[in-house]
Amino acid sequence: MERKKITVPELIQKKKTGEKISMLTAYDYPTARVMERVGVDSVLVGDSLGMVVLGYDSTVPVTMDEMLHHIKAVRRGIKNPLLIGDMPFMSYQVSARQAVANAGRMMKEGGCDCVKLEGGVEVTPQVKAITDAGIPVCAHIGLTPQSVASLGGYKVQGKDLGGAQKLIDDAGALYEAGARLIVFECIPSALAAAITKNTPLVTIGIGAGPDCDGQVLVIHDLVGLAERNPPKMARQYVNLFPQLEQAVSSYAQEVRSAAFPAPEHGFAMDQAVVDQLKF
Numbered sequence: 232m233e234r235k236k237i238t239v240p241e242l243i244q245k246k247k248t249g250e251k252i253s254m255l256t257a258y259d260y261p262t263a264r265v266m267e268r269v270g271v272d273s274v275l276v277g278d279s280l281g282m283v284v285l286g287y288d289s290t291v292p293v294t295m296d297e298m299l300h301h302i303k304a305v306r307r308g309i310k311n312p313l314l315i316g317d318m319p320f321m322s323y324q325v326s327a328r329q330a331v332a333n334a335g336r337m338m339k340e341g342g343c344d345c346v347k348l349e350g351g352v353e354v355t356p357q358v359k360a361i362t363d364a365g366i367p368v369c370a371h372i373g374l375t376p377q378s379v380a381s382l383g384g385y386k387v388q389g390k391d392l393g394g395a396q397k398l399i400d401d402a403g404a405l406y407e408a409g410a411r412l413i414v415f416e417c418i419p420s421a422l423a424a425a426i427t428k429n430t431p432l433v434t435i436g437i438g439a440g441p442d443c444d445g446q447v448l449v450i451h452d453l454v455g456l457a458e459r460n461p462p463k464m465a466r467q468y469v470n471l472f473p474q475l476e477q478a479v480s481s482y483a484q485e486v487r488s489a490a491f492p493a494p495e496h497g498f499a500m501d502q503a504v505v506d507q508l509k510f
């Protein structure tokens with residue numbers, strides 16, 4: 232089926248017509264190919280990279296160079312989905328100038344269509360500077376993993392009146408600053424539904440209920456590619472980790488017992504040539 236390139240205006244149009252938006256994370260070429268073939272609307276190279284692929288304890292250590300390395304691989308694998316690059320910790324917090332420079336790298340070197348950054352009112356100067364430079368921005372509020380130290384852990388946000396009002400105000404300020412997409416991570420479903428109804432921002436939820444304009448999940452949670460159980464907000468569609476473990480174990484056993492490789496895995500040579508070899 233012929234598909235067309237997804238753009239930010241197209242996602243805004245989907246919000247208007249009520250067509251739900253599918254977004255998933257990817258960090259490598261083969262996963263990106265699957266997403267291109269299936270036709271997901273948007274692929275996010277999240278800084279979750281640090282935890283699910285690079286083995287860090289949090290997203291805090293992830294660098295711009297690590298992000299770009301993986302964004303480039305994903306870019307080679309997709310043509311149509313909107314490619315969003317996640318700005319890692321300390322690649323935009325220092326100043327609007329730093330934010331524009333690094334968002335520019337995401338676009339020029341990584342081939343991104345949009346950049347994502349975490350935070351509310353406090354990052355609006357960065358959002359304004361990036362969008363003024365012609366780069367689309369996806370905001371991210373609620374549970375913002377880069378601030379896990381100040382949030383005091385991976386907790387649901389916006390459950391009380393003050394917290395909920397802050398998220399509403401953040402969303403409004405981020406739209407005014409130029410963001411057109413926003414991720415809601417781990418906020419109550421009723422709050423996500425109410426903001427979605429009252430904002431022109433395209434809202435993408437993860438642990439934010441069914442009434443956002445779209446949903447995003449970390450691909451490793453969806454396919455069970457982790458030793459731990461998937462988090463509460465994810466649905467695991469297949470559990471690959473034990474299957475991979477089984478395959479690797481069978482290979483190792485067969486190498487030890489010489490059951491692998493079999494004759495059909497090798498390459499033939501004339502016996503006459505073999506006979507002439509000198510040692």
Ligand code: KIV
Pocket residue numbers: 256275276277278279280317371414416437447448449
């Ligand atoms: O880094 C990431 O994968 C994300 C998603 C969870 C939205 O920010």
